Each structure stands twice: as C-alpha cells, then as structure tokens.
Amino acid sequence: TKNPLLAPYIMKITKMWRKLGAWFWLATQNMDDFPPSTAPMLNMIEWWICLNMPPDEVEKISRFRELTPAQKGLMLSARKESGKYTEGVVLSKSMEVLFRAVPPSLYLALAMTEPEEKKQRYDLMQSMGVDELGAALEVAADLDRKRGIDPLNITFPTPRALENLA
Incomplete structure (x- = not known):
C-alpha cells in the first residue's frame, strides 16, 4: 500500500469485494504505510483489530475512523508483555472488546x-x-x-x- 501506484487498484478491489460480500483483510505496523489517497478505503473498514500501540498510532487511526474518548482509552489500555502476551482491541459496529493473545x-x-x-x-x-x-x-x-x-x-x-x- 505504500506504493502510490498500487493504492488505486487495491481500492477498486475492495469496493468490488464489498459488493460480493467479501472482506478485504490487511495488516500493518505503521499507519504511515497508507498514502492519503487510500483514505476512502480505510474509511470503509468494518472491523479494526488493533494490537497495543503508541498514542500517535491511535491518533492516526482516528483520521479514518471516528473514535470516542472511551474507544481511544480502550486502545491505549492494551498492553504487551514480551514473551508472554499481547493485548489488543476489536472495534466494529456491534462490539468494542479488549482481548489478550497468549500464543504457545x-x-x-x-x-x-x-x-x-x-x-x-x-x-x-x-x-x-x-x-x-x-x-x-x-x-x-x-x-x-x-x-x-x-x-x-x-x-x-x-x-x-x-x-x-x-
């Protein structure tokens, strides 16, 4: 997505998949990977699964999804204990959940x-x-x-x- 030539195609694919009832899943460790031209695509995301992140990343997400102060607080409360677990937040229309992933x-x-x-x-x-x-x-x-x-x-x-x- 960092490649500005790729972004328009990804956006067209995402719109087409939505009409077919499919979801476009993507992952990043840095919201800056998305050029400004991808804002319409990021505005369409229905499920945000966010692992613990610094405050500036929460603010970057709020550019594409309206976040209430409670949602921001929930996102900022997620923790990570290296070698043990990582917490994250799931945000959708129907739920706001803090979760903890404890991999083997x-x-x-x-x-x-x-x-x-x-x-x-x-x-x-x-x-x-x-x-x-x-x-x-x-x-x-x-x-x-x-x-x-x-x-x-x-x-x-x-x-x-x-x-x-x-």
Missing part, C-alpha cells in the same frame, strides 16, 4: 526476529550444537518454564527410523 511458547520462539532474540538462538546453536529449530525448541522450553508450565518434550524421528518406515 513454540510459536513465540519461532517468530522471534529482534536482533537480541536471534543472538540468543545463535548462542544456543553454538553452545548446544543444534540447528535453528533445536535452538527455537530450547527457547520455547525456557519460556514454558518461566510461565510455570512443563515444557513440551518434542522429539523427531532419527534418519534411521525414517529409513525403516520406507
């Missing part, structure tokens, strides 16, 4: 892309002599322990065991 530890470990998270996995790879998946499994087990739950014991078949299956 393995999903979190596989999705970690911050430089310090990558370094942690690399250090585990070096110290334990495992590949990236093995390091992610160890990070997930550590997250489970920090959450106070027993880590999943995931084992993969050996190449020899796979040969015996063939």
